[in-house]
Amino acid sequence: xxxxTKNKNLQYLNSLFIxxxxxxxxxxxxxxxxxxxxxxxxxxxxxxxxxSKYNIATTFAKTVPLVITGLxxxxxxxxxxxxxxxxxxxxxxxxxxxxxxxTFTGLPGIIGIILAIIAxxxxxxxxxxxxxxxxxxxxVDEVITTIMLNTVATLFTAYLVNYPFASxxxxxxxxxxVAEQFRFSRLVKLSTLNTSIxxxxxxxxxxxxxxxxxxxxxxxxxxxxxxxxSRYAGIKDKNQMVLAMVISGGLCGIAGALEVLGVxxxxxxxxxxxxxxxxxxxxxxxxxxxxxxxxxSIFFGALKTGSIAMxxxxxxxxxxxxxxxxxxxxxxAGEAGFKNIYKNWKMKKTANSKVGEKIV
Amino acid sequence: xxxxxxxxxxxxxxxxxxxxxDNINLDIRKGEIHAIIGENGAGKSTLMNxxxxxxxxxxxxxxxxxxxIKMTSPLDAxxxxxxxxxxxxxxxxxxxxAENIVLGTEPTKRKIFVDKEKAIESTKKLSETYGxxxxxxxxxxxxxxxxxxxxxxxxxxYKGADVLILDEPTAVLTPQETDELFKVIKRLxxxxxxTIIIITHKLQEVLSISDRVSVMRQGKMIGTLDTKDANEKxxxxxxxxxxxxxxxxxxxxxxxxxxxxxxxxEKLRARDNRGLIALRSIDLSLKSGEILGIAGxxxxxxxELVEVLTGLREKESGQIFINGVEISNKSPRDIRELGIAxxxxxxxxxxxxxxxxxSENILMGNQHNEPYAIKGIHLNKSKIxxxxxxxxxxxxxxxxxxxxxxxxLSGGNMQKVIIAREFSFNTPILIISQPTRGVDIGAxxxxxxxxxxxxxxxxxxxxxxxxxxxxxxxxDRIITIYEGIITGEFKEGExxxxxxxxxxxxxxxxx
Numbered sequence: 001x002x003x004x005t006k007n008k009n010l011q012y013l014n015s016l017f018i019x020x021x022x023x024x025x026x027x028x029x030x031x032x033x034x035x036x037x038x039x040x041x042x043x044x045x046x047x048x049x050x051x052s053k054y055n056i057a058t059t060f061a062k063t064v065p066l067v068i069t070g071l072x073x074x075x076x077x078x079x080x081x082x083x084x085x086x087x088x089x090x091x092x093x094x095x096x097x098x099x100x101x102x103t104f105t106g107l108p109g110i111i112g113i114i115l116a117i118i119a120x121x122x123x124x125x126x127x128x129x130x131x132x133x134x135x136x137x138x139x140v141d142e143v144i145t146t147i148m149l150n151t152v153a154t155l156f157t158a159y160l161v162n163y164p165f166a167s168x169x170x171x172x173x174x175x176x177x178v179a180e181q182f183r184f185s186r187l188v189k190l191s192t193l194n195t196s197i198x199x200x201x202x203x204x205x206x207x208x209x210x211x212x213x214x215x216x217x218x219x220x221x222x223x224x225x226x227x228x229x230s231r232y233a234g235i236k237d238k239n240q241m242v243l244a245m246v247i248s249g250g251l252c253g254i255a256g257a258l259e260v261l262g263v264x265x266x267x268x269x270x271x272x273x274x275x276x277x278x279x280x281x282x283x284x285x286x287x288x289x290x291x292x293x294x295x296x297s298i299f300f301g302a303l304k305t306g307s308i309a310m311x312x313x314x315x316x317x318x319x320x321x322x323x324x325x326x327x328x329x330x331x332x333a334g335e336a337g338f339k340n341i342y343k344n345w346k347m348k349k350t351a352n353s354k355v356g357e358k359i360v
Numbered sequence: 361x362x363x364x365x366x367x368x369x370x371x372x373x374x375x376x377x378x379x380x381x382d383n384i385n386l387d388i389r390k391g392e393i394h395a396i397i398g399e400n401g402a403g404k405s406t407l408m409n410x411x412x413x414x415x416x417x418x419x420x421x422x423x424x425x426x427x428x429i430k431m432t433s434p435l436d437a438x439x440x441x442x443x444x445x446x447x448x449x450x451x452x453x454x455x456x457x458a459e460n461i462v463l464g465t466e467p468t469k470r471k472i473f474v475d476k477e478k479a480i481e482s483t484k485k486l487s488e489t490y491g492x493x494x495x496x497x498x499x500x501x502x503x504x505x506x507x508x509x510x511x512x513x514x515x516x517x518y519k520g521a522d523v524l525i526l527d528e529p530t531a532v533l534t535p536q537e538t539d540e541l542f543k544v545i546k547r548l549x550x551x552x553x554x555t556i557i558i559i560t561h562k563l564q565e566v567l568s569i570s571d572r573v574s575v576m577r578q579g580k581m582i583g584t585l586d587t588k589d590a591n592e593k594x595x596x597x598x599x600x601x602x603x604x605x606x607x608x609x610x611x612x613x614x615x616x617x618x619x620x621x622x623x624x625x626e627k628l629r630a631r632d633n634r635g636l637i638a639l640r641s642i643d644l645s646l647k648s649g650e651i652l653g654i655a656g657x658x659x660x661x662x663x664e665l666v667e668v669l670t671g672l673r674e675k676e677s678g679q680i681f682i683n684g685v686e687i688s689n690k691s692p693r694d695i696r697e698l699g700i701a702x703x704x705x706x707x708x709x710x711x712x713x714x715x716x717x718x719s720e721n722i723l724m725g726n727q728h729n730e731p732y733a734i735k736g737i738h739l740n741k742s743k744i745x746x747x748x749x750x751x752x753x754x755x756x757x758x759x760x761x762x763x764x765x766x767x768x769l770s771g772g773n774m775q776k777v778i779i780a781r782e783f784s785f786n787t788p789i790l791i792i793s794q795p796t797r798g799v800d801i802g803a804x805x806x807x808x809x810x811x812x813x814x815x816x817x818x819x820x821x822x823x824x825x826x827x828x829x830x831x832x833x834x835x836d837r838i839i840t841i842y843e844g845i846i847t848g849e850f851k852e853g854e855x856x857x858x859x860x861x862x863x864x865x866x867x868x869x870x871x
Contacts, residue, residue, distance in 0.1 A: 214737050215727040222724065225713040232672060232702070232710045233724045234693030 012287065015339070019331035020299075027324045031316065041316050048309020049302035055309065057188035061263070063301035064200045065090075065255045065272070069279025070297055071207045072251035074288035078211065079244030080224035081132060085146025086252040086276025088153030089127045093120035093253020095157045097260045098267035099165075101178025109181035116182060117199070117257045124253020125246040127153065132245035136238035142245075158269045165267075173269030184262040196262035203254065208290040220244050252276055281325065285332050300325070362389040364426070365523060365555050366411070366442075371420030373406050380406040382579040384420070388523065393549055393556045395566040395587070398576035399599055399800045400771055404559050407576070408525050411557075412444045413437035443521025445512045447528040453501035457494050458483040461515050486518055491547055504865075505657070506537035510544065523555045524548070530565060534657060534861040535828065542569050563592045575599055600801050619647040622699075622789050622820035623669070628678035630668050638664040640844040642678070648788065651811070651821040653835030655828060656864050661844040662824045663705060666793050669822075670702045671695040682789065696725065701782040705793035705824070707771075711778040714767030718759060719748035721766050722781050747784075755780040756806055772803030779807060783814060790814060793824045808834060828857055842866040 028038035049059050069086050076083035083089075097116040104112060131145040158173070165175045184194040211217040219240050223230045227237040259271055278300060279293075286292025307321035331338070366388040373381040380403045388394050398404045409415045411422070413431035422429050424440055431437050434444070451460050458479040467478040483496035492510050500508060509529065516524055526545075530538045546569070548554040560566060566573050567587060574584040575598040582598050623646040632638035638661045646652050656662055667673035669680060671692040680687050682698045690698075704710040712721050723744050726732045731743045748762035757776045759769060766774055775795065782790065792811065796804040811834055815821055825831050831838055838855070840848040840863035848855075848863040848870040855863075862868040 213739055215733045215739060216737070218720070218723070218727045218739060222713055222716065222720075225715045226709075228710050229713050229724075231692060232670070232704060234691070234696050236691070236693070 012335075015335050016285070016332070019328050019335070022331060023324045023327035026327055027320055030320060030323065034316075036314075036316055040314060041310060041320075044310040044313050044316070045303070045306035045321075047306075048313070049306035051309075053188055054191050055305060057191035057193035059298070059301045059305040060197060061191055061193040061301075062304050063297045064197055064262075065259060065275040066279050066282060066297035066300055067200050067204055067294055068251055068255035068258070069276040070282040070293040071204065071279075071290060072248040072255070073276075073280040073283035074286075074290060074293055075207065075211060075220065075251070076128075076244050076248035077283060077288045078217075078224045079220040079241050080227060081135065081241045081245050082143050083128060083146055083245060083248045083252075084143050084280065085128065085131060085149045085153075085249070086255075086279060087272060087274065088146070088150035089124035089249040089252035090256035090259075090272050090276050091153045091157045092127050092256070093124035093250075094256025094260045094271050095160060095175075095267045096120050096123040096253065097257030098175050098178060101182045101260065102165075102176045102266075105179035107179075107181075112179065112182045113184075113261060116178070116261060117254055120253040120257030120260075121250040122253070124256065125250035127253070128245045128249020129242065132242040136241055157267070161267060161269050167266070174264075175267045177265045178261065182261055183265050184258075192263045194262040196258040199254075199258060203251065204290065204294055207251070211290050255279075278325075281329055285328060364388065365390040365424070367423040367426075368407075368411075369421045369423070371407075371410060371417045371422065373403075373410060373415055374418045375406075379579055381410070381417070384576075384581045386574060386581060386584070388555060388557060389572075390555055391549055391553050392571040393545060393558060393569055395570035395573040396557060396559050396576065397561060397563070397566055397573060397595060397599060399561065400798050401578075402576040402599070403579040404576055405527065408444065408527060408557070408559055411437070411442060412525060413442075438519045438521070441520060441522040442525065443516025443519060443523070444525040445509065445516060445527065445529060447531060449508050449512050451500045451508060451511060451515075454499060456497055456499055457503070457511050457514075458496035460500055460511055461486070461496075461518050463515075465519065482518070483514070486514055490514070490517060490544075490552060492544060504537075505532050506534070506540060509533070509537075509541065513544070513548075517554075521554070523557065525557045525559070527559045528561070529558065530560065530562060531826075532658070534864055535857055536861045536865070538565070545569065563595050566590075566595065567592065577601055596801060619649055622646055622648050622683055623822070624679075624681040625669070626679045626681075628665070628668065628680065629676045630664050630673060630678075631676060632664055638844050639668070639675075642841075642844070642846060644839060644846065646789070646820045646822055648820045649815060649818045650836040651815050651823055651834050653831035653838045654822065654824045654841055655831045655838055655860055656826075656841035658826050660841050660864075662793070662841060664844075665841075666702070666705070666791055666822075666824060669695075669791060670700060696785075696787075699787045700789045700791060701785045701787040703778055703782050703790070703792040703795055705797070707774055707778055712766050712774060714774075715765060717763045717765055718752065718757070718769075718777055719744050719762040721777055722748045722751055722762075722784075724781060725785065751780040751784060755783075755810070770800070772799040775799050775807065776803065779810060783810065788818075788820060790819050790821045791824075792821060794826060795823070796825075796827065796830060828860070832857060840864050842869075845869075 024042070028042070031038040031041045048055060050056055069090065072086055073083055096119040100112065100116040100119045104115065107115065127149065131142045131149060134140040134145055135142040161173055161175055162171045167174050167176050184196050187193045187195065211220070219230070219235050223235060223237045223240045230237045255275065256271065260267055264271060282293055282296045282300060286296050303321045303325065307318035310316050311318040364387045368384055368386040371381055371384045372379065384407060396404050396407070406415060410417050413434045413436045416432060429440055431440070452463065455463070458476070461483050462479045467475040467482070469475045480496045487494050492514055494507060494510055494514065500511060503511070513524065529541060533541060545556055549556060558570065567590065570587045572584055573587050573590055573595065575582045575595060577599060625642055625644045628639055628642040629637070630639040642665060644652070654662055664673060668675045671687070671690055671694070675688070682695070682700060685698060687695055687698065708714060723732060727739070728736045730736070732740055732747070734740050745762060751757070752759060752762060755776045757773050757780065759773065766777060769777070779795065795807050795811065799807065811821065811823070823831065823834060836852050838850045838860070839846050840860060842864060843866060847866060848868065
C-alpha cells in the first residue's frame with residue numbers, strides 16, 4: 001500500500017511517456033504514408049530544436065510564454081476554476097506594458113520595466129477577476145465567459161493599435177516602440193532569446209513554492225478537490241477561486257508584458273500565436289504539476305522550433321507537429337479509458353487462472 | 361431431504377482490482393428465510409446482484425430448481441421467478457400504487473392505452489392474496505417509507521416472484537415498521553410458500569426472523585448455519601474474523617461536575633435545499649459532559665439542524681448561542697473558532713478530500729496555524745507528519761503510511777480520519793452525525809469508545825444518528841425529531857426502543 005501514492009505519480013509518468021511515444025509513432029506513420037522517412041524527418045526536427053546555439057536559444061525563447069501561461073492555467077485549475085481566457089489576459093497585459101513603455105519614457109530602465117510588468121499583471125488580473133466574480137456570485141460558467149472575453153480583448157487591442165495608439169509609421173497593427181532603456185537584452189545573436197527567461201525562472205520558482213509548499217497552495221488544492229469539504233472546514237472557497245483566477249490572469253498579463261519588453265519591443269495586433277492555449281494544453285497534460293509545466297513547455301518549445309526547421313530543410317509541413325501535440329492530448333484524455341481496457345484484459349486472465357487453479 | 365430452490369456452485373466475480381466473490385457455494389431451500397450477513401464490502405450485494413441478473417459471474421454456475429440457468433439481465437431473473445427489493449426503492453413517486461406495480465407490464469386497452477381499472481383491480485387482488493394492505497389509488501409520494509416498501513414487495517410478487525431478495529430492508533424503517541415487515545415476510549413464507557433471502561448487517565434481526573444464516577467475509581462464504589444454533593457472538597466473530605467484545609460502555613457519571621450550558625437553540629426555523637420548511641421551531645440545550653442524542657427517521661430536519669449549527673446553512677429565524685455568544689450570520693470558520701468541531705453525516709461529500717493524502721486531510725483546519733504553518737505561510741512538513749502519525753496511532757487508522765490517499769482507505773478508516781481530525785481540535789462542543797454509517801463492527805466499537813471518552817473529558821456532544829442502537833447506547837439524553845419539530849425529550853433509561861418509535865413518527869408528542 002506504500003506504493004499507492006507514489007505509484008500513482010509514477011503510473012501517470014508512465015502513461016505520459018507512452019502517450020508521447022505513441023504520438024511520435026503516429027507522426028512517423030504519417031510521414032511514411034507521405035513517402036518520407038521518419039528518421040530524416042525527426043532528425044531534422046531534433047537538429048532544428050537543439051542543433052546549434054541559435055536553435056537552442058530559439059527553443060528556449062519559445063518556452064518562456066508557455067511556462068508562464070502554463071503555470072497560470074495550472075494554478076486556476078488546481079483551485080477548481082477553469083481559466084480559458086489566458087489569451088485575452090495576455091493581450092491586455094501586453095498592451096498595458098506597451099502603454100507604460102511608450103508613455104513614461106523618462107523613467108530609468110529598471111523602474112520602467114517593473115512598472116510595465118506590474119501594469120501587465122494588474123490588467124491581466126483584473127480581466128481574470130471579471131469572469132471569476134460572475135462565476136462565484138451568479139454561477140455563470142467561467143469556461144464560456146473566458147473564451148468570449150478572449151475575443152473581446154483581441155478585438156479591443158486591435159482597435160487600440162490601429163486607431164488611438166497607431167504607430168506614427170501608419171496603421172501597421174502595432175504601437176510605437178517602447179523606450180530604449182526598457183528593452184530586454186538579447187542573449188544569443190539573431191535569436192529572440194532575452195533576459196525575460198530569468199524573470200520566467202523567478203516566476204516559476206515562486207509559483208512552485210506557492211502551489212506546493214504553502215498554506216495558500218494547500219487551500220487552492222483542497223478547494224479544487226472538494227469545495228464542500230473546504231467550506232465545511234472553514235475555507236472561504238469562493239474567495240479562493242477568485243484569488244486563483246486573479247493570480248492566473250495576472251501571470252498571463254505578465255507573459256504578455258515580457259513578449260512586449262523582450263521580443264517585439266512594441267505591442268502587436270497579433271502578438272501571441274495562441275501561447276495561452278498551448279500553455280493550457282501543457283497544464284492539462286501534466287495535471288497541473290508546476291515542475292511538469294516547465295519540462296513540458298521545453299518539449300513543446302522544441303517541437304515548435306524544430307517543426308519550422310523541418311519544414312524549411314526537408315519540406316515536411318510544420319503542421320505535423322500540431323497533429324502530434326493533439327494526439328498526445330487525445331491519449332492523455334483517454335488515459336483512464338485505456339487503463340480500464342488494459343485492466344479488464346489483465347483481470348480476465350488472472351481471474352481465469354486463479355479459479356482454474358482452485359478447480360485443479 | 362430439503363428441496364433446493366436456488367444453488368450456487370463455485371461462483372466468482374472479479375471486478376477491476378477486487379475479487380468481490382471468491383468461489384461461493386450456497387444453497388437456498390424452498391420456503392425458508394435465509395439471511396446473508398457480512399460487513400460492508402464482504403460481497404453480499406455483489407452476490408445478490410448476480411442472483412438478480414445485474415452482474416454475470418466471472419466463473420461458476422447457478423441452478424434454479426435443479427436446472428442450470430444463465431441470466432444476463434434482471435428481465436431474465438424476473439422470468440425465472442426471482443424478485444428483488446432494493447435498499448433504495450425503485451418507485452415513481454408521482455405514480456399511484458397501482459401504476460407502479462404494473463409498470464413495465466401494464467395491462468392495456470386496445471393495445472395502446474393503459475387500462476387503469478384493470479391495474480387497480482389486479483393490485484387489489486394481489487394485496488388481498490398476500491395480506492399486504494395498500495390503497496392502489498394513492499400516489500406513492502404520499503406514502504410512508506414502510507408502505508412504499510410494501511409496494512416494492514407487491515411489485516415483485518406481481519411479476520411472479522417465488523424467490524424474493526430483500527436488500528437491507530430495515531435500514532430505513534422504524535422499529536414498528538420493522539415488526540410489521542417481519543410479519544409480512546413470515547406470512548409470505550408460511551401461507552404462500554415463497555422463499556426469502558434477506559441481506560442485513562443487524563444481527564438481532566437475523567436471529568429473530570431467519571431460518572438459516574450465511575456469513576460472508578472478504579468475498580468468501582465463511583459458512584451457513586441454522587439460526588437456532590447461532591447467537592450474536594458467534595455471528596459477529598464469523599463476520600469480523602476475530603473475537604468481538606460487546607462490552608457495556610463505561611460511562612462515568614461524575615455527579616459533582618458542573619454541567620454548563622454550551623449550546624442553546626431557540627425557536628430555530630430553517631428551510632431545506634428545495635426551499636421547504638425543514639425546521640419549524642427547534643429549541644434545545646446542550647451541556648458540557650453530556651451526549652444529547654437526536655433520534656429521528658432520516659429526512660426529518662436533522663441534517664438541516666446540523667448545517668445551521670455549523671454555519672453551512674442560513675437560518676430563517678431563531679437564535680443559536682455558543683457559550684452565550686449569538687452566532688447569526690457567522691461563517692463556518694468563525695463558528696469553529698468559537699468551539700465547535702463537526703463530524704459530518706456524509707464523509708465523502710463533506711468530511712474529506714479523497715484525492716488528498718491522510719496527512720493533508722488531517723491538516724485541514726490547521727493549515728494556517730503554527731506550528732503546522734511557519735508564520736502562517738510555509739507548511740511545516742515534519743510537524744504535519746508527526747501529528748498525522750500520532751493520530752493514526754491513537755485512532756487506530758489502518759494504513760501503511762500517512763501519505764496514502766484517503767480515497768484508498770476503507771469506509772471505517774476514512775471515518776476514523778475525520779474523527780481523529782475533529783476530535784484533535786479539542787473543542788468544547790462536538791457535533792457528530794452518523795458516526796458509524798457504513799463502518800465495520802470493530803471500528804464501531806472503537807468510535808463509540810472515543811465518543812464516550814470525549815464526553816467523560818467534559819465535551820458537550822450532539823449526536824445525530826439513524827441507528828437507534830447507537831443513540832441508546834451513547835446518549836445521556838435523547839430528543840426525538842419529526843418533520844422539523846421536537847416531539848419528545850427523555851433521559852437515559854426513560855424510554856424503550858419500541859416506544860420511541862412512536863415519537864419518531866409523530867404518533868406521540870410530548871407537550
